[in-house]
Amino acid sequence: MSLVSMTGFARSDGHAAGRAWVWELKSVNGRGLELRFRLPPGFDAIEPELRSLAQTRLVRGNVTLNLQFTETAESETAYRINEALLEQLLALSGRLQARGVGAPRLDGLLAVRGVIEPAGGTEDEDTRAEIEAAIKASFARALDKLVESRTAEGSKLSTVLNAQLDEIEALTARARTAEAVRPEALRARLRQQLDELLAMSPPVSEERLAQELALQITRLDVREEVDRLKAHVEAARGLLRGDMRGVGRKLDFLSQEFNREANTLCSKAFDAGLTAIGLDLKLVIDRLREQAQNVE
16 A cells, blocks of 8 residues: 555546536645535435545545536636516616716626626426436546545655665664774763862762763663663554554554654764754654655
8 A cells, every 4th residue: 555645636637417516626735634625505314424535535624615606618708698687677776866876888788796697597307317426436436546646745744754764774884884983982971070070179979970870871871761662663664664554643543653863863963963963853853754744
C-alpha cells in the first residue's frame, strides 16, 4: 500500500437529460477529515450519500467538493421571458412616467433579475432521478481521480521522507562515534568537574560530591539519546513499510519524539563537534516533521 498525501486535485465532467456539469475536488492538509460540499440549489438531498462515499475513500484532509452546472448546446438558447414580471415593470414604469420620470429602455427592463429565466427550469421525477444518478456517478469518478492524485503525491513524499531518515541515521551514527562521547573524553571531563568540586571552599561533603558526580555522568552520557534516535528511525521506516492508511498522525507524533531527543543531545553536548551534530539533527527533523504533516 502506497503512502498517501493529503494534497490533491481532481476534475470530472458529466451530462444527462440536457444538463451538463463539472465536479472539482481539491484537498489540502488537515488534522482530521473535513468535507465542504458546494452544491447548486436544489441538490442538497444528495449530499449525505456523496459525503458517505467520500468518507470511505479519504481519512484526513480539508476537502472542497464543488459541483457546478455548465451550459450545453441545448441549454444555451433555452430561455424565456417572464411576461408577468415584465407587465408589472411596465405598469410601474407608466406610473413613474406620469410623475415625470423618463421611460425605461428595453435593455434595462430585460436586465432586471427574473425577467429572463431558463425555460423548462423544472424536471419530472424520472428526469430528475436520471440527472442525480449521473451526478453521483461522475462524483465517484472524480473521487477516484482525487485518490490517484493524492497517492501520486504520496509517492513523492515517501522518497523525501526516506531520504530524511537516511540523514538522521547518518547523523546519529556520527554522534555515537563523536570524540566527545568516547570513554577517555568522558573521563577527562569528569576529572575536570571533580577537580572543580574539590577546589571549592568550603570543601563539599562526600555525599554532595557523590551526588554531583552522578549528575555529571548523567549529563555527559548521550548514549541513551543516540539509542532512542536509532530506535525512532527504525520505527519510522516500519511505518513507511506498513499499512499506510492514517499513518500521518503516527509520523507526526514520532517526529516530535525525534525532536525531543535531539534537543536533549544538544543540551548535553560539551564540545563544538557534538553540538554541531545536534543542530544538524534538529534541522533535518524539522524538515521531516513538515513533510510528515502532509501525509494522510
